[in-house]
Amino acid sequence: MPAKAATIKDLQGLKAVKLEIETRARQEAELKAARAAAAAKAKAEKELFSRAIGPVKALPAKHLPGQRAKLPQVQAAPIPVQHQRDELAVMREAISDGFDVESLLDTDEALSFRRPGMGPDVVRKLRRGGWSIQRQLDLHGLRREDARDALSVFIREAHKAGLRCVRVVHGKGLGSPGKTPVLKGRVQSWLIQKAEVIAFVQARPAEGGAGALVVLLAQSRNRQFAINSGAACAHWPWARGRFHLSN
Numbered sequence: 261m262p263a264k265a266a267t268i269k270d271l272q273g274l275k276a277v278k279l280e281i282e283t284r285a286r287q288e289a290e291l292k293a294a295r296a297a298a299a300a301k302a303k304a305e306k307e308l309f310s311r312a313i314g315p316v317k318a319l320p321a322k323h324l325p326g327q328r329a330k331l332p333q334v335q336a337a338p339i340p341v342q343h344q345r346d347e348l349a350v351m352r353e354a355i356s357d358g359f360d361v362e363s364l365l366d367t368d369e370a371l372s373f374r375r376p377g378m379g380p381d382v383v384r385k386l387r388r389g390g391w392s393i394q395r396q397l398d399l400h401g402l403r404r405e406d407a408r409d410a411l412s413v414f415i416r417e418a419h420k421a422g423l424r425c426v427r428v429v430h431g432k433g434l435g436s437p438g439k440t441p442v443l444k445g446r447v448q449s450w451l452i453q454k455a456e457v458i459a460f461v462q463a464r465p466a467e468g469g470a471g472a473l474v475v476l477l478a479q480s481r482n483r484q485f486a487i488n489s490g491a492a493c494a495h496w497p498w499a500r501g502r503f504h505l506s507n
Contacts, residue, residue: 372461373452386476387461391425393474394418398429399443407443411450415477419456422480427463432471444470451475 321327372383385391397414399407411428418426428451430443451457456477463472 372459373448373457374459375457378458382459382476383461386425386459386474387464389464389467391474391476393425393427393467394423396427396429399447400429400431402443404443404446407446408450411447412454415451415454415456415475419477419480424477424479426475426477427467427472428460428475429468429472432469447473 372387374380374383395414395418397410399410402410407430414426414428428447430447433442433444448460451460451473457475458478459476460473463469463474467474
């Protein structure tokens with residue numbers, strides 16, 4: 261009987277060894293299959309990316325990191341400073357601070373102006389807003405000479421652009437000594453001396469009232485809008501932010 265028991269024990273050990281061998285073989289097979297699946301997936305993704313981007317070629321040496329692109333240097337067009345100075349000198353000679361304006365202003369409540377030959381209906385229509393205001397010049401804070409230069413350039417460029425109605429803001433003088441407008445009388449005098457101006461009236465309350473004038477310009481022979489005619493004034497030191505174009 262003891263010999264038979266030993267034999268049974270050996271058979272059980274043999275079965276355990278066999279089971280362990282089979283388990284290891286199965287695990288190795290599963291691991292091998294997982295590795296093969298992962299490799300196949302990576303290959304498929306790589307081929308998909310290659311098909312998506314298409315054929316590729318190496319970058320030229322000039323486009324490699326560390327290389328700088330050589331761009332052509334374009335010099336900005338020179339500003340015709342001397343031409344501007346000459347034009348400004350001519351305009352200064354064309355208008356005078358000593359011009360007697362009182363005799364030319366209509367003696368109404370707002371001291372309007374109209375050229376000889378223009379009927380009073382023009383002033384009435386201008387006062388009622390019969391023309392849309394197309395551009396505005398703000399003279400607040402400017403010295404007398406700068407204000408005169410700004411107004412001359414503004415009226416000239418507006419007329420060249422074919423505009424008919426503009427507004428000039430000279431202020432009400434609330435911050436001036438004596439609370440009197442410093443530029444109002446001078447602006448009226450300068451406008452009368454500009455041939456492009458055919459009439460002006462005090463602005464309506466909603467458009468500036470006693471601190472602004474609405475100016476009617478003569479029709480221009482050249483009605484083609486200049487290349488941003490406001491930009492033609494942009495290089496003057498007093499022009500920045502003072503010209504406003506209304507649609």
